[in-house]
Amino acid sequence: MNYTTQMDAAKKGIITKEMMIVAEKEGIPAEIIREGVAKGRIAIPANKNHTSISPEGIGEGLRTKINVNLGVSKDCNDIDLELRKVQMALDMKAEAIMDLSNYGKTHVFRERLVEMSTAMIGTVPVYDALGFYDKELKDIKAKEFLDVVDKHGRDGVDFVTIHAGMNRSTSETFLKNPRLMNIVSRGGSLMFAWMRLNNSENPFYEYYDELLDICAKYDITLSLGDACRPGAIADSTDPSQIKELIELGELTKRAWAKNVQVMIEGPGHMALNEIEANVILEKKLCHGAPFYVLGPLVTDVAPGYDHITGAIGGAIAASAGADFLCYVTPAEHLRLPDEQDVREGIIASKIAAHAGDISKGVKGARAWDNQMSHARQALDWPKMYELALDPDKAKAYRKDAVLEDEKTCSMCGKMCAVRTMQKVLNGEDVNILRQ
């Protein structure tokens, strides 16, 4: 190969195999994809060692993608259960899986995941560092954090979340601007704590160039984490969050200079009316880098239903230009998600992504809806099931009902508006009480 990373190839005018696949999937000329990757507006996270991947593009003009979080932890150390979640995510066509494993033999699960996952794979190396070294947080040496990234790269991880924007300067902004919920990013809080406990600069910030060299070696995409992601609607769009975003913009330019692809992670908890401004800010301050959002959750009061609060925020974010949605499950804030939670989280995120795609005019997005509406207009139930986001649920729901008329549903029976209109526009009588 006469290039190192996708971005290096793109800048050299080379259209890679991965770009071709992305172009094909999106129905967009490969040259447009190449140009997007060259400018950093599109990322194609595809580690050279992840040979089973079916590459996807994330960024401007492309379909909004979704990510599924899973992984083993001390409270839930069941590799088989997590592998079933992986299979479900793949079956449901999630484009990315983040392995947030943080306990025990994480590499065993990670290897199985890389082997089986056609979806891109992300990790948060900091989560893994404690178990990796079997050391308490403060005892981990700065460069040891980098070695975990290298290990993940070698294993085939396509993108890594790195909280390099939580540097000394950002932490000063944070300390000067008290928040209701402080830092709720798990990796961000670990970095902040490590810095305080060791009275040192953030290792990923201090050794950022070395980190970039590791990323370039495997073509790992950097997902620059937002340690100051608001954890309460009271904390959103505050100086800490925006200061960190400015830092992430600087780090983006440095990554691109070394041909490392970048995504930017975003909020979080946030009032609905702030979401669009946050997307605009990210796209401006981070020079058009793809935006990867968690939620946003538009209210704090609905634990048990955060797949819905997140779908509201995610749809609005995607509509405004966010490129990648991290799923939120009903279990958020309460426990690790079980399989049913994962399923509900994926569906809610897919709804949000698709609603955003219709709104921002992604190529072909409306065609699916129009096919469904044609099927509805024809009262063609088998076709409606086939086109439904979740055919099984749709089928099960209608089957439960006792039907007055085979063609309609129990909501309106023979008062079905579609039936009434078909009859009257055909010049037929509209008998509702009697046949």
Add this chain to the structure above:
Amino acid sequence: MNYTTQMDAAKKGIITKEMMIVAEKEGIPAEIIREGVAKGRIAIPANKNHTSISPEGIGEGLRTKINVNLGVSKDCNDIDLELRKVQMALDMKAEAIMDLSNYGKTHVFRERLVEMSTAMIGTVPVYDALGFYDKELKDIKAKEFLDVVDKHGRDGVDFVTIHAGMNRSTSETFLKNPRLMNIVSRGGSLMFAWMRLNNSENPFYEYYDELLDICAKYDITLSLGDACRPGAIADSTDPSQIKELIELGELTKRAWAKNVQVMIEGPGHMALNEIEANVILEKKLCHGAPFYVLGPLVTDVAPGYDHITGAIGGAIAASAGADFLCYVTPAEHLRLPDEQDVREGIIASKIAAHAGDISKGVKGARAWDNQMSHARQALDWPKMYELALDPDKAKAYRKDAVLEDEKTCSMCGKMCAVRTMQKVLNGEDVNILRQ
């Protein structure tokens, strides 16, 4: 009483008992409520014969309200089941219940409902007309439709949906502008069919003044229905829909001239990016009358999950100024909702309404979220449950998990960001692996 309707009182400068209660509930001076009612920007649907009501205001500056649909039909003629749904709606603090009964002894259910419901009650008299007269649609005489409204008024119904905007002129616009899904409003399609079958003007339009006299007699609020509510995202914001909205604006002025309160019903299926424009249009074309939306559903492809597609659209609509959300359940497009569907529909609508209230700055809306965030920051689980929109679900979820640490949850265990930040900001060590 020296006034007829709430609007009549408001115009005369009288602050009614109902206005006082609304003012108290909203934490807004009664004079502001009076002024809103006088101008038609706030409606207080409260039939004089509905003595059990706890009045609510719907409109500018007030909390977004939600409505629950239920009622007996041929496919599901179980009065006890519907009464259990009513009790659930009341327990969950829905502000309105629409009784869409359309089969058999509708008045038996309606009477029980009026007796027990502190929530305002709405109906769609046209649904009831066929059973009321035991006649096929085309055989019902124009003025017989009005008699059903009078009967509902006598029974204590607080607001009625009337599709008076689907007049000859609107039906011509509809016929000239073909749609993917024609008319999907049940009442709208019945009116359109009746007009075609009898070659006559819409009876509610033709005898609108008489209808207004009936409404004024009982202080029924008119909920002017949108027959051209789009049933597919392909059909939204089209000439038929907007033409009908212009008609509804004219009908609004005529109602206000007779001191009849008005709400305007709205979409429907609609791409996310059209929602704000639709709210602005309604508020302009209908002179600030409260906007009552069904959804909007931001995609057509998710049957089984339309409580989510509707929550996305509803939150955006509420944020932009919609005042009243009709709930959508997971059963929409598939069957009549069962009790669990009703429950999920109510929760999703409440999330949408509250997210909208935070966004549009309704008084006190953020206080609830801030209390929740304080409880989260303190890892105070009993308080979190108490403040949750659905305490039972939140409690059940966390109880299912095996916990490494009593204070945290199984999502992060001892890597809990809140725990980490508390320790490090207190100058303590952050032990994660070992106690």
